[in-house]
Every structure is written in C-alpha cells, then in structure tokens.
C-alpha cells in the first residue's frame with residue numbers, strides 16, 4: 434500500500450473535478466435522459482451517472498486500492514477494507530443542472546483512515562475551483578480564503594437546503610427558515626450544498642444549516658470551511674461522519690455558538706434525522 438501523499442492526491446482530485454465539470458457542461462448542450470429517483474423532486478440524469486463513472490475510473494486507474502463512496506453508487510468494492518476513501522458527488526445540484534444550467538458543482542472529498550484531508554468543489558459554469566488540504570489552507574482558484582471578518586448574527590447572510598418532499602414536510606424542515614426569518618440579515622437557497630458551503634468558506638455567505646445532508650454533499654465543503662477558519666459540526670455540535678447522512682452547521686466562528694443555541698433551544702429542533 435502506498436503512503437498517503439497529499440500533494441499528489443490533491444492534484445488528482447483537482448484534475449477529476451475540473452474534467453468532470455467540463456464534461457457536464459458539454460453534455461448539457463445535448464439532449465440527455467432525466468429520471469425520477471424517488472419522486473418528481475429528486476432527479477438523476479444520464480450525465481450524473483456518466484460523470485461519476487469517469488471520476489471512479491480515473492481514481493482507480495491510479496489508485497486501485499482506494500475506495501469511493503459516490504452518490505450514484507458506481508464503485509463496487511468494499512469500503513471497509515480501504516484506508517483511503519474518496520467521497521464524491523458528480524453533480525451536486527442536479528435540479529439546477531436540469532432547470533437553470535448554472536449553480537451546480539462537482540464535489541470531491543478524500544478521507545484517510547477516517548480523517549478528512551482534501552476537499553475540492555468545482556463550479557464549471559463560472560470556472561471557480563474551491564480547494565483545500567488539511568493544514569494547508571483553503572483557496573478559490575489561486576486566492577487564499579480566510580474568514581477573518583467579525584460577523585454578528587443579525588448581520589449574517591445564511592443559507593439552507595429545503596427539500597421538496599413528504600419526508601421533509603414531516604420533519605418540519607421549514608422551521609429553520611421560519612426561525613431565522615427575523616433573526617438574520619437574509620436567507621438564500623442556492624440548491625447545491627457543496628457550492629453553498631464553498632461560499633461560506635469564501636465569505637460570500639456567512640453560514641449554512643441543514644437538518645439532513647448526504648456525505649457526498651458536505652464532505653468537501655467541511656474541509657473548505659474549516660481550512661478557511663470556519664466551524665463545521667452537526668447541529669448538536671458533534672463532528673460530521675464520513676459516510677452517513679447528517680445535519681450540518683457550517684459558519685463563521687463569531688456567531689457559531691449563538692446560532693446553534695438559538696436553533697436548538699427555542700424550537701427544540703431535532704438534532705438528527707433519518708433522511
């Protein structure tokens with residue numbers, strides 16, 4: 434087994450993300466198959482599947498002993514035997530890809546022995562590459578990202594994902610939006626969690642909250658926000674898992690505690706949800 438070489442593996446992650454993003458842009462110009470996964474609000478396209486296959490092949494050609502957890506489930510190996518696991522979403526924001534043709538991203542996180550070490554998010558529409566390695570800082574293209582601005586909660590622009598499905602309705606996911614309506618400067622829903630967390634790292638948004646996200650939606654964003662100087666945890670304050678659904682809070686450190694207490698205590702929002 435090869436030792437973990439951060440620079441070489443990050444280089445491959447950057448290459449996978451940019452190639453995948455460019456392929457998505459190309460495929461968008463032609464007709465492609467769109468299917469419902471679980472409902473009309475939950476889409477998958479032939480492009481999601483093709484792009485994931487391409488990323489998986491590129492990784493395994495170079496590192497046959499690495500494992501891959503991808504949204505479309507292309508990798509067939511046993512993750513429990515792999516020290517290094519890539520957690521990938523070929524298109525984060527598939528609904529935007531189909532409808533808006535903008536505001537979608539490729540998300541790639543690399544974990545070694547359970548520790549998140551590399552995060553890359555690529556927005557092909559704007560050619561913006563967000564990237565970070567543990568202990569080496571976060572970047573947008575060549576520019577170093579640093580959350581050194583003090584932000585009060587009432588001055589904060591926050592972001593969340595609201596899923597338009599029955600389960601979300603039952604969970605009362607709209608409570609987050611209602612709860613924050615009079616408390617913060619504004620809320621945005623961009624529709625790509627990986628991109629929203631990247632924007633938190635870049636200071637374009639001050640925080641992101643979600644009651645339930647998949648590991649491929651938050652893996653890369655977590656490293657980006659932390660390396661930019663932000664805080665990322667579950668809503669109950671515990672660390673995010675590598676391979677399970679989780680609630681997510683990612684924000685500027687100045688109001689992290691205040692926001693968490695405000696969301697948790699007054700409404701008694703559930704800390705963890707099943708889907």
Ligand code: 2AM
Pocket residue numbers: 475504522524525526527528594595596624625626627645646647650708
């Ligand atoms: P996706 O586009 O890869 O499905 C906005 O809806 C964000 O939440 C996107 O990042 C989207 O990822 C993700 N998402 C959509 N439906 C979801 C669900 N039921 N559970 C968790 N994340 C979801």
Ligand code: CA
Pocket residue numbers: 481504522523524525526527
């Ligand atoms: Ca996806």
